[in-house]
Amino acid sequence: MSLYTRLHRLLLQRLPPLQFSSNYFLRNQDFVRHSMTNLASPTMEPEKFLDEEDVPLEKDSPLNNLVLLRTLQEIRAAVETIDVFTVPIPSRSANAVLSSLRAIVPTSLQHLRRLVKPCYIPDPLVDSLAVPPTPPEENILYLLVCPVTDISEEDLRDFLQDLPAFATTSTIPRIMTVAVPSSQPISAAQATEWSAKYWPAVYKRGNPYGPHPSIVSQALRGLFDPEKHILLAKQIATKAASSGEGLGFGAVIVDPQTRQVLAVAGDARLRCNEKGWGNPLDHAVMRAIDMVAQRRLGRTQHVRPDSKVEVWDGVYLEDEEASCRMVMRVDGNSDIKNEDRNGNANGGSKKEADDRRDDSYLCHNFQVYLSHEPCVMCSMALLHSRVGSVVFGTRMTRTGALNAEEGGRQIGLFWRTELNWKFVCWQWKAGPGGEIESHENVDA
Amino acid sequence: MQSALQSATIALHSNEVPVGCVFVHNSRIIASGRNDTNRSLCGTRHAELVAIDKILATHPPSIFKETDLYVTVEPCIMCASALRQVGIRKVYFGCSNDRFGGCGGVLKVHEGDKVNGGGGYEVVGGIYSSSAVVKLREFYVQENGRAPAATSKKGRELKTDNLPVDVDIL
Numbered sequence: 285m286s287l288y289t290r291l292h293r294l295l296l297q298r299l300p301p302l303q304f305s306s307n308y309f310l311r312n313q314d315f316v317r318h319s320m321t322n323l324a325s326p327t328m329e330p331e332k333f334l335d336e337e338d339v340p341l342e343k344d345s346p347l348n349n350l351v352l353l354r355t356l357q358e359i360r361a362a363v364e365t366i367d368v369f370t371v372p373i374p375s376r377s378a379n380a381v382l383s384s385l386r387a388i389v390p391t392s393l394q395h396l397r398r399l400v401k402p403c404y405i406p407d408p409l410v411d412s413l414a415v416p417p418t419p420p421e422e423n424i425l426y427l428l429v430c431p432v433t434d435i436s437e438e439d440l441r442d443f444l445q446d447l448p449a450f451a452t453t454s455t456i457p458r459i460m461t462v463a464v465p466s467s468q469p470i471s472a473a474q475a476t477e478w479s480a481k482y483w484p485a486v487y488k489r490g491n492p493y494g495p496h497p498s499i500v501s502q503a504l505r506g507l508f509d510p511e512k513h514i515l516l517a518k519q520i521a522t523k524a525a526s527s528g529e530g531l532g533f534g535a536v537i538v539d540p541q542t543r544q545v546l547a548v549a550g551d552a553r554l555r556c557n558e559k560g561w562g563n564p565l566d567h568a569v570m571r572a573i574d575m576v577a578q579r580r581l582g583r584t585q586h587v588r589p590d591s592k593v594e595v596w597d598g599v600y601l602e603d604e605e606a607s608c609r610m611v612m613r614v615d616g617n618s619d620i621k622n623e624d625r626n627g628n629a630n631g632g633s634k635k636e637a638d639d640r641r642d643d644s645y646l647c648h649n650f651q652v653y654l655s656h657e658p659c660v661m662c663s664m665a666l667l668h669s670r671v672g673s674v675v676f677g678t679r680m681t682r683t684g685a686l687n688a689e690e691g692g693r694q695i696g697l698f699w700r701t702e703l704n705w706k707f708v709c710w711q712w713k714a715g716p717g718g719e720i721e722s723h724e725n726v727d728a
Numbered sequence: 729m730q731s732a733l734q735s736a737t738i739a740l741h742s743n744e745v746p747v748g749c750v751f752v753h754n755s756r757i758i759a760s761g762r763n764d765t766n767r768s769l770c771g772t773r774h775a776e777l778v779a780i781d782k783i784l785a786t787h788p789p790s791i792f793k794e795t796d797l798y799v800t801v802e803p804c805i806m807c808a809s810a811l812r813q814v815g816i817r818k819v820y821f822g823c824s825n826d827r828f829g830g831c832g833g834v835l836k837v838h839e840g841d842k843v844n845g846g847g848g849y850e851v852v853g854g855i856y857s858s859s860a861v862v863k864l865r866e867f868y869v870q871e872n873g874r875a876p877a878a879t880s881k882k883g884r885e886l887k888t889d890n891l892p893v894d895v896d897i898l
Binding site: 557559560561562563564565570573574576577580581585587588589591646647659660661662664665667668669670685695697700702703704727 | 814
């Protein structure tokens with residue numbers, strides 16, 4: 285099989301964007317040979333990657349209410365384009381031109397097709413690139429050369445002109461400039477969108493700018509009773525506000541392994557001590573994290589030496605009877621502890637001090653449900669506590685530290701490369717309980 | 729700052745990451761704090777928050793606007809935000825913290841916010857920073873069976889097991 289036929293078949297095989305394709309497209313001979321073995325076997329490896337996240341959620345799944353937060357880097361990456369050179373070359377000399385080019389410009393832009401048939405040039409570029417309307421006598425391919433910053437147009441022209449592909453027919457290389465996304469797409473959908481708008485793109489099934497799709501999928505499907513727990517967080521928020529002890533913010537921490545609700549806390553910054561003032565830092569999240577620690581410490585020690593910490597909103601570890609009552613009450617009202625009752629054979633509430641597992645560390649991989657997007661302090665507290673997933677209800681555009689989208693502070697604290705821990709984060713849109721309005725300038 | 733370093737030393741001897749702080753009001757130390765995360769099993773018990781708790785047991789929150797903090801290491805993002813929310817006047821710190829720092833290290837939580845009209849506080853770094861760094865190094869050369877890193881790395885390994893081989897996760 286001639287090299288041309290191989291290339292042709294590869295192109296047919298690999299365009300439009302394949303979700304699973306490797307991005308080493310036509311980088312060298314080795315790859316061509318490699319691909320041939322793949323082509324020969326219809327059950328090539330990627331097939332088995334058709335995994336969970338490609339299976340859509342059931343229509344009535346509560347998980348449909350969850351909107352995954354984009355990371356700061358993802359948002360930045362989605363908008364940046366750079367100018368690159370492209371030049372039409374005769375198909376049969378494609379490989380020769382490519383190998384020669386490697387000597388003068390570095391290989392980059394691995395998320396974009398290096399060689400593109402005229403029919404796959406995106407519509408917006410067809411006119412400016414003067415793509416021939418019908419296949420010409422001699423097939424051409426559009427070669428994506430390199431960013432314009434890598435080489436000057438004159439140097440590139442001189443170089444190309446000396447190559448046999450152009451020298452033998454003494455044609456002048458038609459070098460053009462196009463704007464393409466500077467970073468790789470983070471989903472198959474984005475690759476398809478870019479392929480139609482900028483340049484045929486390759487989705488690598490990876491995500492250098494945020495959580496890998498399989499991590500997101502695992503975390504999403506690992507959420508334990510999200511609907512109940514977000515509702516509980518909202519209920520506790522309402523309770524905090526109506527009690528006058530705090531603002532209308534609530535937090536719930538769940539251990540997905542034991543399927544136990546470990547902490548339920550409302551905001552308590554207005555709760556006065558015996559001296560007559562409150563602690564402005566008694567936010568729902570901080571209190572919930574304290575509660576988890578207090579459960580582990582048991583009755584002999586206090587998380588905060590100067591103030592007693594509850595293990596449930598309004599319940600102290602010392603007060604065992606009350607603790608049972610509280611659990612029962614929540615049982616009756618919202619069914620929250622049902623799982624506990626079934627799973628732990630009635631022992632859940634009595635043994636609260638004993639449910640610590642020796643291998644557990646802080647809030648490692650716990651799931652957190654919040655009525656509102658937390659402030660900088662609370663978001664970082666969650667990060668320090670190594671939580672696994674966070675779901676919040678209302679976005680706080682002025683004070684929230686998790687969202688990275690425009691229209692807020694764009695901190696995106698849940699996934700930042702500088703920090704030593706990252707977690708997956710969703711906003712829960714709509715019900716149950718609706719979004720709770722709040723003073724926008726307040727730190728939740 | 730000497731007192732803050734002493735608190736850090738106590739933390740070191742208690743097998744805690746050696747960070748210490750003192751809050752100063754009218755030239756008088758009103759509270760000291762040291763890192764307490766390992767004992768309390770609670771990742772938020774940083775020196776600053778421990779000391780703020782102590783202050784609030786005897787003083788109203790309004791005292792912070794006339795109070796300065798001296799802390800051996802740049803406050804982390806969480807503490808920087810907490811200090812802002814209690815309304816601290818000024819923060820002096822030792823070494824900067826390029827892993828978690830909220831006063832310039834990673835984020836600049838202390839800076840006034842144009843949208844909300846101020847609310848920030850002034851920071852001065854680099855005071856006895858080498859002593860603070862040495863304290864931290866003393867801690868990190870120790871063998872620590874409960875080292876958080878070990879646990880979290882274990883967790884990360886577990887996650888990669890389920891991934892296709894050709895991707896880099898982080």
